Amino acid sequence: MRQHRWQSTRQHAGPVNRRSGPPAYGADEHSHPTGRASRTLVSDHAACLWIPLFPLRCEEWRRPELVGLPAALLAPTDTRRAWLVSPVARRMGVQPGMTVSQAIGLCPPLTLIEPDPVHYDETFTQFLLALERVSPVIEPAELGRVFVGVDGLERLYGTPEQQIQVIAHAISGKGAEGNDAVLRLGWARGKFLSWIAAARAKPGAPLVIHAEHSAAFLARQPVAALPVGSDTHRRLQQLGLTTLADVARLPEPALVSQFGGEGRRAWRLAKGLEVEQVTGRGRPEPIVAGLDFPMPAADRLMLAHAVDRLVERALSHPRRTGWRVQTARLRARLEHGISWTTDVTLKDPSADRKRIAGPLKTRLELAPPTGAVERLAVEFVAFAPGTGELQLFARDADSAARAGRRHALHAAAREIKTRFQHSRLFHVVEVQPWSRIPERRYALIDFEP
Amino acid sequence: MVPHSRAAVRVDRLRALNVPTPVAVTVDDDGLPVEVRPSTGTVTGDDTPVATRRPAGPPPSSGRITEVLEVWRIDDEWWRVPITRRYVDVVLDGGAHVVLFEDLQTGEWFVQQP
Numbered sequence: 001m002r003q004h005r006w007q008s009t010r011q012h013a014g015p016v017n018r019r020s021g022p023p024a025y026g027a028d029e030h031s032h033p034t035g036r037a038s039r040t041l042v043s044d045h046a047a048c049l050w051i052p053l054f055p056l057r058c059e060e061w062r063r064p065e066l067v068g069l070p071a072a073l074l075a076p077t078d079t080r081r082a083w084l085v086s087p088v089a090r091r092m093g094v095q096p097g098m099t100v101s102q103a104i105g106l107c108p109p110l111t112l113i114e115p116d117p118v119h120y121d122e123t124f125t126q127f128l129l130a131l132e133r134v135s136p137v138i139e140p141a142e143l144g145r146v147f148v149g150v151d152g153l154e155r156l157y158g159t160p161e162q163q164i165q166v167i168a169h170a171i172s173g174k175g176a177e178g179n180d181a182v183l184r185l186g187w188a189r190g191k192f193l194s195w196i197a198a199a200r201a202k203p204g205a206p207l208v209i210h211a212e213h214s215a216a217f218l219a220r221q222p223v224a225a226l227p228v229g230s231d232t233h234r235r236l237q238q239l240g241l242t243t244l245a246d247v248a249r250l251p252e253p254a255l256v257s258q259f260g261g262e263g264r265r266a267w268r269l270a271k272g273l274e275v276e277q278v279t280g281r282g283r284p285e286p287i288v289a290g291l292d293f294p295m296p297a298a299d300r301l302m303l304a305h306a307v308d309r310l311v312e313r314a315l316s317h318p319r320r321t322g323w324r325v326q327t328a329r330l331r332a333r334l335e336h337g338i339s340w341t342t343d344v345t346l347k348d349p350s351a352d353r354k355r356i357a358g359p360l361k362t363r364l365e366l367a368p369p370t371g372a373v374e375r376l377a378v379e380f381v382a383f384a385p386g387t388g389e390l391q392l393f394a395r396d397a398d399s400a401a402r403a404g405r406r407h408a409l410h411a412a413a414r415e416i417k418t419r420f421q422h423s424r425l426f427h428v429v430e431v432q433p434w435s436r437i438p439e440r441r442y443a444l445i446d447f448e449p
Numbered sequence: 450m451v452p453h454s455r456a457a458v459r460v461d462r463l464r465a466l467n468v469p470t471p472v473a474v475t476v477d478d479d480g481l482p483v484e485v486r487p488s489t490g491t492v493t494g495d496d497t498p499v500a501t502r503r504p505a506g507p508p509p510s511s512g513r514i515t516e517v518l519e520v521w522r523i524d525d526e527w528w529r530v531p532i533t534r535r536y537v538d539v540v541l542d543g544g545a546h547v548v549l550f551e552d553l554q555t556g557e558w559f560v561q562q563p
Binding site: 291429441442 | 468469
């Protein structure tokens, strides 16, 4: 893999902000909760690959008869509402967020599709794996949108136009028949500019913005292109600012005084002064979740239950975010100092508990440990790139509320831990709920956010 | 008192819930409990001590037993360290509902929540 070669030979390669050359490296301290920094790859120049309405496109690739029909994908958490709407349906008046009855009323031939988030995520992962063969610097932004770091690729593939062709070729046929018709590609310096270029590009006609044209290109863009909050967008429009040129003409202090840090960022982006690098990541180190049994356990059901819990805990590790598990290992320490282990390599890398725990439990059933288990551990040893956790559902209001509650709970737990030096909060977990011995049924485990 | 080990608290260490607490139990001629008291080295039918370990804190329940609801016995884990217990589900004076058990290996009595 090219990524490994970079890591081993170019670990301390040159300055981060150079214009071209091989990808540079920086320490990503946030990605490693233990404080041991993993290496990251960065690139100034970026190719942005965007497939609008990606989940809907996945359905069309899977069911070609849907192409050209008015179709709507239902919301993952509220199947009474449309979530994504095909262009044909949109032309007939159907809007995202409408109830099914409203949508059918406006467009009787509308085809409604139940969402299949796991399939969309898997398809996107195939894209990412294919792009890794082109460049070691890959940064998924959301389902269907990914930045590819292209610094240094000119020596391998030639001009930006040729690089774009290589990228498009790499993903052709990756579970996406005819994706040229929907694929948009933009090439420019920095993620912001490349994203705008991709958004302005027509399907099958990539847009390359060279440095000498970037200022003029930026100036023509509407303020809606700025990645700022909706309130800021509204106020910018109320102030009569319609293009980035209007924003760039203002003095920086004026925007800062009105919008604070967001205003400064908007001004710098509009002026082309802010170049956000594409940041790739080295694959995470193995993640281990272990469990000591109060009494050695031989019961298969109990062990299977423990595997479920351990996989869940390992999946929630922050280092796993943005990665899917390719290889998982189950290790057991048995009575009398014996050990037992088994590995499972998933054909389709997954971040789904059932898909990871299932094969492990099958192995446990087919070739169980030869004695009672004192300690059981699940280890994720190999990863494949994936999207950020639950991105697909982030647009849903309920999910946002749940995430907010989780965030508040975690903040409270951290505060308690800071005050008392160690966690005073516990989860109640089932250990052997069927046991005839009451103290074996449930246990407490430290709650660590 | 055992000094603190200074060892870090293990995140993955389970703590058992509903751990049995030693108590002193007075039993009648049929071996059924009639009174539960803190384990201070008391009791049985004729004031013979049956529980010798002092509990870490006050027992969760104590008092005279007004009703014996159920009696059962378990024999488990005979292949390792045998567990042999006689459970008695009782209601205490005042209405508290607790489960007592006698460890038939040692003769000690314990109280647990049902």
